[in-house]
Amino acid sequence: MRTVAETGSTNADVAELARSGASEGLWLRAERQTSGKGRQGRAWDSPAGNLYLSTLVRTRPGEPSPATLALVAAVALEEAVALFGVQPMLKWPNDLLVDGAKLSGILLERVDDAVIIGFGVNLSHHPVDLDRPATSIAAHAPAPEPQVFAETLAEIFARWLSRWRDGVAPVRERWLAKAHPAGTALTARLSDGSAIDGLFEGLDSHGALILRLADSTTRVIHAGDVFLL
Numbered sequence: 462m463r464t465v466a467e468t469g470s471t472n473a474d475v476a477e478l479a480r481s482g483a484s485e486g487l488w489l490r491a492e493r494q495t496s497g498k499g500r501q502g503r504a505w506d507s508p509a510g511n512l513y514l515s516t517l518v519r520t521r522p523g524e525p526s527p528a529t530l531a532l533v534a535a536v537a538l539e540e541a542v543a544l545f546g547v548q549p550m551l552k553w554p555n556d557l558l559v560d561g562a563k564l565s566g567i568l569l570e571r572v573d574d575a576v577i578i579g580f581g582v583n584l585s586h587h588p589v590d591l592d593r594p595a596t597s598i599a600a601h602a603p604a605p606e607p608q609v610f611a612e613t614l615a616e617i618f619a620r621w622l623s624r625w626r627d628g629v630a631p632v633r634e635r636w637l638a639k640a641h642p643a644g645t646a647l648t649a650r651l652s653d654g655s656a657i658d659g660l661f662e663g664l665d666s667h668g669a670l671i672l673r674l675a676d677s678t679t680r681v682i683h684a685g686d687v688f689l690l
């Protein structure tokens with residue numbers, strides 16, 4: 462694992478390395494980021510003390526849908542966090558929540574056949590944002606050292622990645638076991654600003670969210686933000 466004191470974004474760095482032919486298995490951790498990227502074009506505040514870590518997966522023909530790597534990342538992170546004494550709940554697509562507050566974020570980006578996966582985890586502190594409540598491991602248990610957490614996560618991720626290559630089913634099952642139950646009321650906010658209310662029905666084979674709407678039809682959501690009602 463490579464560690465740097467500071468960079469703009471570990472995802473941007475790993476994307477650059479992927480373009481120049483870097484192999485799968487590369488991990489890059491920064492102690493802080495100056496231009497951390499979140500989902501949906503948001504910024505990810507990245508002061509020292511928390512985890513900023515990215516890796517790269519090279520996808521191959523015949524493997525499960527690359528979009529389902531979001532589930533691999535989420536189940537690996539959930540397992541790592543639980544090892545440090547905090548039991549989070551997964552929220553689609555790959556947020557970890559503790560008592561409804563966001564503990565971490567995962568950002569997936571495509572570069573040709575590579576998928577860059579970036580993990581941001583609030584280990585020792587969290588941003589205060591009344592619209593989007595956040596929390597940290599430190600708020601519930603002793604905060605791990607970022608390097609120790611990073612190495613633990615990399616090991617667990619490798620295990621889930623290899624299971625995923627044999628088929629997405631066990632990853633999907635694990636995700637569902639750790640997520641909000643079927644029937645949970647959710648609002649999905651799409652990138653065009655529209656919002657859809659529905660009940661959580663499950664995940665399709667690409668890991669997309671299936672919502673049961675009030676008129677009993679289902680709607681498949683591929684990208685967006687989801688809020689628990």
Ligand SMILES: O=C(O)CCCC[C@@H]1SC[C@@H]2NC(=O)N[C@@H]21
Nearest residue numbers: 470472497498499500566579581
């Ligand atoms: O918005 C989210 O929930 C996703 C946040 C992802 C943040 C991580 S921190 C490490 C990696 N580098 C980035 O610039 N972003 C991801």
